[in-house]
Amino acid sequence: MNAKRLILSATIALLLAGPMAQARIKLVALPERAATIIRLDNPNATLIEEERVLTLQQGLNQVDFSWKGVQIDEDSIRLEVLDHPDAVNLLSVSYPPGESALVWEISSGGDFAETVRISYLLGNIDRLITYRAVADKAETQVDLRSYVILRNFSGEDFDHARILLDYGEAFEQGIDHEETKQVLFLKAPTVPIRKIWTFDAAKLPWDPQRLDNQNVGIPVSYRIVNDTASGLGRFAMWGGKARLFQDDGRSSTIFLGEDNAPLVPVGEKMELYIGDSRDIVVTQRKMRDVQINLRKNDSDRVVLYDTDEIITATIENFKDSPATLTMIQHIEGQWDMEKCNLPYTKKDASTLEFEIELPARTDAGPGVQELTMHYRRRNVRN
Amino acid sequence: MKRVMAFLMILMVAGGAQAKIDLTTLPTRDTVQLTIYNSADLTLARESRALTLKEGGNALQFSWENTLIDPTSLEMLPKANADAIDIAELVFPPRVRNLGLWNIHSEVSGKVPVEISYLTSGLSWRAFYMGTLSADETTMRLEGYVRVTNNSGEDYENAQVRVIVGRVHLLDEIAELARREYPYGRPGLPVPIPRPAAVPTRRALGIMQDVEMAAARAPMMAKEIVKEGLSEYFLYTIEGTETIPNGWSKRLQSFDVDAVPVVNLYKYEAERYGDRVMRFLSFANDTEHKLGETPIPDGMLKVYRGVDDAKHLAYEGQSSFKYIPVGEKVELNLGGVADVVVEPKLMEIRSDNHRFDRNRNVAGWDDIQTWKVEVRNTRDVPIKVEITRNFDAPHWDITHSGSIDGYEKVDLDTVKFTVELPGRSQKTFEYTTTLYRGVRTEDYNRRTR
Numbered sequence: 010m011n012a013k014r015l016i017l018s019a020t021i022a023l024l025l026a027g028p029m030a031q032a033r034i035k036l037v038a039l040p041e042r043a044a045t046i047i048r049l050d051n052p053n054a055t056l057i058e059e060e061r062v063l064t065l066q067q068g069l070n071q072v073d074f075s076w077k078g079v080q081i082d083e084d085s086i087r088l089e090v091l092d093h094p095d096a097v098n099l100l101s102v103s104y105p106p107g108e109s110a111l112v113w114e115i116s117s118g119g120d121f122a123e124t125v126r127i128s129y130l131l132g133n134i135d136r137l138i139t140y141r142a143v144a145d146k147a148e149t150q151v152d153l154r155s156y157v158i159l160r161n162f163s164g165e166d167f168d169h170a171r172i173l174l175d176y177g178e179a180f181e182q183g184i185d186h187e188e189t190k191q192v193l194f195l196k197a198p199t200v201p202i203r204k205i206w207t208f209d210a211a212k213l214p215w216d217p218q219r220l221d222n223q224n225v226g227i228p229v230s231y232r233i234v235n236d237t238a239s240g241l242g243r244f245a246m247w248g249g250k251a252r253l254f255q256d257d258g259r260s261s262t263i264f265l266g267e268d269n270a271p272l273v274p275v276g277e278k279m280e281l282y283i284g285d286s287r288d289i290v291v292t293q294r295k296m297r298d299v300q301i302n303l304r305k306n307d308s309d310r311v312v313l314y315d316t317d318e319i320i321t322a323t324i325e326n327f328k329d330s331p332a333t334l335t336m337i338q339h340i341e342g343q344w345d346m347e348k349c350n351l352p353y354t355k356k357d358a359s360t361l362e363f364e365i366e367l368p369a370r371t372d373a374g375p376g377v378q379e380l381t382m383h384y385r386r387r388n389v390r391n
Numbered sequence: 392m393k394r395v396m397a398f399l400m401i402l403m404v405a406g407g408a409q410a411k412i413d414l415t416t417l418p419t420r421d422t423v424q425l426t427i428y429n430s431a432d433l434t435l436a437r438e439s440r441a442l443t444l445k446e447g448g449n450a451l452q453f454s455w456e457n458t459l460i461d462p463t464s465l466e467m468l469p470k471a472n473a474d475a476i477d478i479a480e481l482v483f484p485p486r487v488r489n490l491g492l493w494n495i496h497s498e499v500s501g502k503v504p505v506e507i508s509y510l511t512s513g514l515s516w517r518a519f520y521m522g523t524l525s526a527d528e529t530t531m532r533l534e535g536y537v538r539v540t541n542n543s544g545e546d547y548e549n550a551q552v553r554v555i556v557g558r559v560h561l562l563d564e565i566a567e568l569a570r571r572e573y574p575y576g577r578p579g580l581p582v583p584i585p586r587p588a589a590v591p592t593r594r595a596l597g598i599m600q601d602v603e604m605a606a607a608r609a610p611m612m613a614k615e616i617v618k619e620g621l622s623e624y625f626l627y628t629i630e631g632t633e634t635i636p637n638g639w640s641k642r643l644q645s646f647d648v649d650a651v652p653v654v655n656l657y658k659y660e661a662e663r664y665g666d667r668v669m670r671f672l673s674f675a676n677d678t679e680h681k682l683g684e685t686p687i688p689d690g691m692l693k694v695y696r697g698v699d700d701a702k703h704l705a706y707e708g709q710s711s712f713k714y715i716p717v718g719e720k721v722e723l724n725l726g727g728v729a730d731v732v733v734e735p736k737l738m739e740i741r742s743d744n745h746r747f748d749r750n751r752n753v754a755g756w757d758d759i760q761t762w763k764v765e766v767r768n769t770r771d772v773p774i775k776v777e778i779t780r781n782f783d784a785p786h787w788d789i790t791h792s793g794s795i796d797g798y799e800k801v802d803l804d805t806v807k808f809t810v811e812l813p814g815r816s817q818k819t820f821e822y823t824t825t826l827y828r829g830v831r832t833e834d835y836n837r838r839t840r
Contacts, residue, residue, distance in 0.1 A: 370717060
């Protein structure tokens with residue numbers, strides 16, 4: 010199963026008298042591929058560029074390009090004359106009926122062994138990116154490696170090709186049909202990380218005591234910045250599956266978790282959700298929710314009012330190390346904060362973000378922070 | 392029966408044409424370490440082997456037929472001469488299943504220790520507990536166990552076994568990745584063709600006898616489990632090594648603490664439990680309770696009670712409980728009971744402070760209810776009872792009288808009374824709620840602002 014499925018045949022067409030009655034004669038002599046480039050810089054399509062030497066005779070030449078068992082976007086096929094661009098001209102491209110083929114009509118100013126570059130978009134060949142990161146025991150940095158996974162299910166064997174990604178060095182690699190190759194292409198041994206715990210009041214249950222024997226896991230993420238300080242920052246990091254491990258201090262590792270990394274442009278942050286912490290417990294309760302400033306219509310019906318609401322949250326850290334919890338609270342509509350005992354940033358009209366420093370657990374018990382948020386929602390209509 | 396096999400092929404590179412000239416079966420793995428998760432069907436396996444490399448290009452073939460290994464997780468790292476050995480690529484050749492080929496470029500020749508790691512499914516563990524209450528139910532002996540099960544398709548001999556407590560985030564199931572036709576799938580076809588998982592077969596009798604004999608030769612002491620925290624996880628390392636053939640499970644004791652002080656806690660909340668009183672065992676995972684060294688993984692607890700001096704037992708019930716961080720309180724639900732009774736009785740209903748609108752319709756009023764709650768402990772041990780009452784609106788006042796040991800406003804429509812009772816006793820308390828209705832809530836809001 011090593012058959013080439015792309016067939017290129019050069020035909021010297023003898024121009025006969027009949028204006029439209031040209032017979033296509035396919036020649037068996039196939040020009041072999043010279044340099045081949047597989048360009049994987051576009052995640053949606055793979056561009057193949059291959060150079061071949063065509064034996065052209067002075068006058069009009071027909072070159073057949075046909076394929077079977079591969080998926081080529083016909084409209085993407087291009088021909089570039091490299092040796093004698095002034096003397097060799099592509100006159101027309103025709104598609105024979107019912108065939109996966111096209112015919113180039115080329116006029117040549119002389120008898121040339123002409124190098125041409127044929128390019129086309131080939132289906133079912135692509136690349137994936139994966140990341141593998143090993144955090145140190147203190148979780149301050151990771152040893153980050155990225156692999157490119159070449160998947161060739163195009164139907165075509167590439168014995169030897171230059172593979173280009175949108176960054177990094179091009180590399181020589183052969184890849185056969187139905188073959189998958191995993192190649193290491195990025196090593197960043199000391200990438201600083203920040204560990205983040207996030208409680209989003211819209212996503213997680215408020216009161217763990219109301220759940221029967223279930224823990225509420227607080228999502229834990231690692232944040233990596235794609236910049237030079239991280240030993241990165243040279244190019245955008247492609248999205249892909251990231252697996253995180255941690256050094257256990259005994260020359261082994263544990264698996265921390267995995268997440269899909271998004272595409273991260275230079276200077277931007279990558280956040281990888283690895284798992285849930287059950288050592289930080291948030292108990293959030295609504296202690297007050299009443300209507301005030303009632304405005305009534307002539308029938309004494311309340312048509313407009315404000316609310317007066319109090320939310321409290323107790324955050325307990327059962328870990329033996331301090332932690333910073335990012336807490337996200339939501340208040341819909343128009344509102345005023347009457348009193349809040351912890352500082353927050355308003356992320357948008359209805360989202361408040363708290364960065365809450367939690368002390369470590371001591372013998373006396375967990376490290377605790379209390380949040381009390383007293384706010385009024387304004388001009389609520391009935 | 393080994394299903395994971397590694398072969399070393401030494402490739403001669405001559406003029407760009409690679410010819411396979413040799414095929415060497417590798418020595419068996421020297422050591423193997425299994426790190427088993429319980430929040431997902433996931434195990435990190437790490438094995439060390441000694442490769443004999445030649446200078447130049449080497450290819451190592453690794454196959455895993457009939458196992459549940461995720462091929463995308465395969466990694467090989469040299470443990471010596473790391474600078475001189477370049478593991479350039481891992482190839483999954485066409486039209487061959489369950490086989491990978493590492494292309495290694497070595498600047499040294501000779502034996503090189505390497506470590507091969509991968510994720511596999513089919514191994515699992517769970518925690519379970521046995522609690523034995525003292526006759527007076529003031530203390531409990533708590534024994535923790537870990538049960539490790541191997542259905543991975545691979546026999547693991549003399550493996551160092553570690554189990555992980557924690558919730559790991561996974562995108563794909565390892566078992567699904569292990570069944571894929573192509574390790575990374577293929578472009579154009581998102582859905583891989585599933586194949587039935589390797590079904591563990593029952594061992595022949597001879598092997599079972601071997602295992603039993605091996606167990607008989609083992610030292611007659613329970614193994615220790617070393618515990619340590621890593622990131623959001625807890626790692627339990629079982630002392631020494633274990634041999635767990637495919638299809639087998641092993642039970643190991645993780646701790647045994649005698650006389651943990653416990654409180655017999657009973658709860659009543661009509662909206663949640665109905666009319667029955669629920670029994671809980673309450674303690675904390677801290678040093679005061681002779682615990683607190685590590686979190687307690689979630690698992691099932693069976694509670695027994697010592698009934699006489701001859702160590703006879705009575706079974707009290709069971710409770711699954713959640714993960715308990717160090718320092719947190721534990722409340723184990725043992726189910727409904729009949730020997731502790733809570734009877735709230737509505738003793739009086741009144742309404743008051745009626746307000747009328749301009750059409751002389753009733754626009755607001757107060758509902759005043761007086762409840763008497765009788766709590767009876769028919770057992771001969773002391774108990775603590777928590778009675779939770781919920782209201783249908785956030786506008787209320789409450790007064791109470793009688794034998795109450797604690798009162799707490801839990802949230803805007805919930806209160807909790809706590810009563811402690813000695814053996815064979817009863818207590819009664821009363822409370823009166825005023826619930827503000829209609830426009831009377833405006834008065835309430837003005838007053839409480």
